[in-house]
Amino acid sequence: MNKKKTFRLLSAAAILVASAVAGPLEIYLPRTVQVEGEAIQLGRVGVFSGPEELAVRAQEIPLGRFSVPGQQITLDRATIESCLAAGGFSAGQIRLSGAERVVVRRNETELSGPELLAAARSFLESQLAGQDAVIVDPQVPKGYLIGPSGSVEIIPLAGQDRIAGKRTVILSLRREGREASRIPIHFDVQFRSRQAVAVADIALGQVIRGDQIRFETVQTPEPLSVDPQKIIGMTSKRSICAGSVLHPEWLGQTVPVPLIQKRQKVFLKLEMGLMLITASGEAMDEGAAGQVIRVKRGQRPEERIVLGTVMPDGTVQPLLERGS
16 A cells, blocks of 8 residues: 555545544534524524534535515424535534524515515415416506515405406515504406307297307406306207307306196006006196196086196196095
8 A cells, every 4th residue: 555545544534534623523502593584594594513524514404495575484303404414414423503483584785576466366366266267467566665674474364346347455564563664566367267159049938948058268357157058958048040159148047848628538558566646627826847736627516626736748647536
């Protein structure tokens, strides 16, 4: 082994011995700290003492990022130890002291317009969650000056909108729990909705069939959902031209067509197994298929009233008989 190689090995051994003799890296944690920028690194949070090689590595350990203006992040010792372990440090190399939790704030001098807009949009998106909406951003608002040592909490509030297709978010900026300013941000909002369109002319009083309409997706200023089951089978209350969008007020419930008129002679029919019982009578009510009517049988003093269901073929199936 040559002298140069022997020297390098001895130097490396000396460094390891020196590190072991020097002991673990001491990191003091303050209760609160302000940092610059969005990324939080351990070197910006703790105060280091101990082996320089360990300190240089530990200072680069990432602890998180700020995501919204005015945010504060609380880091406890368990979180910091976990980040150190992820960075390759063993428990014996690090010793934490000071606060159990560190409150980290960003040193913000101004809330920028894009930050305010992002906070408002994030709130509006949460309010519209589950709805197929298209949000159009307005012009970027002016920033809000905080001051070099101030901190502001942003509380988004829903505005009282009066115009379709508009949504307003009020940003309440608060210092120490008290509102310092209000910033309204107005968004244009469109909703993807389904509407029914006539593919052929529909006459007044006509029952809507499935082949007479089509459904298409459009953008509307307010949520609109058309249920096919609530359109097909309804009756038009006006003439509807092909290509027209069907509005709910144009449609009404379909009135069943009476199969039997009052005082009409009817045929009573009752099937009991292999036995078929038939009789005739006079309808005392008007009735459509499925409706129950009264049928008079016989003449006084033998007159009787029979309750029966109107069948699709115009006959009546008796339900119950009782004396007049």
